[in-house]
Amino acid sequence: MEWQFEESPMRCAGFRSSFVRNVFLRAGVLSRLEALRDDRIQGDLVRLQALCRGCLARRKFAKLKVQDVAIRCIQKNIRKFMQVRHWSWWRLLVRVSPLLNVHRMEEELRKKTDDLESLTARLDRLEKERTRLKQENERLENKIAFAIGMTGGIARVIKKYLKAIFMFFSAKARDYTTYPL
Known part of the structure; x- marks a missing residue:
């Protein structure tokens, strides 16, 4: 605590410390410290x-510079327009330029219709392919169902034959056991 007061213009004469928490100031010292603060x-x-004011002024100046450049550009273009507005070729250009846009629009429309036609042809081709694949799928499903039905029938027939063979051999076995050799 004492080192803070030693650096201040008050020197050590204006205070006295007791432990770390207590500082005793002479009369008027506190008011001088508050005035310094x-x-x-x-x-x-x-x-x-x-x-803050400098930063705001720099921003405003930069904005004014951009506006100045824009104003000069507009003024230059207006001066050029005022020079050429009565020329016959300028009048021709003004009348023809919308027609150029119409030609471009027709060209774009033609391209779009060509694209549409190619896409519809592709769609038709894909639809035919889809129906063909659907029919092929149904045919294969029917074939699988028939094969499953056949295997079930074959399994029943095989079961009957095995049962008949078992009965035959069991009857033969009984016959051999009843007749001695």
Whole structure:
């Protein structure tokens, strides 16, 4: 604590410390410290305000420069227009330029119709392919169902034959057991 007061213009004569928490000031010292603090805060605020105003002024100046360039460009174009507006070729250009756009629009429309025709042809081709594949799929499903039905029938027939063979051999076995050799 003492080192802070040693650096200040108050020197050590204006205070006395007891432990770390207590500082005893002489009469008038506190008011001088508050005045120093107020002066320093006021100076800091003035500097901050100056920085803010400078930044805002630079932004405004940059904006004005851009506006100045735009105004000069517009003025130059108006001067050029005023020079050529009575020329016959300028009148011709003004009348023909919309027609050029119509030609471009017709060309774009032609391209779009060609694209549409090619897409519809492709769609038709894909639809035919889809129906062909659908019919092929149904045919294969019917074939699989028939094969499954046949295997079920064949399994029943095989089961009957196995049962008949078992009965035959079991009857033969009984016959051999009843007749001695």
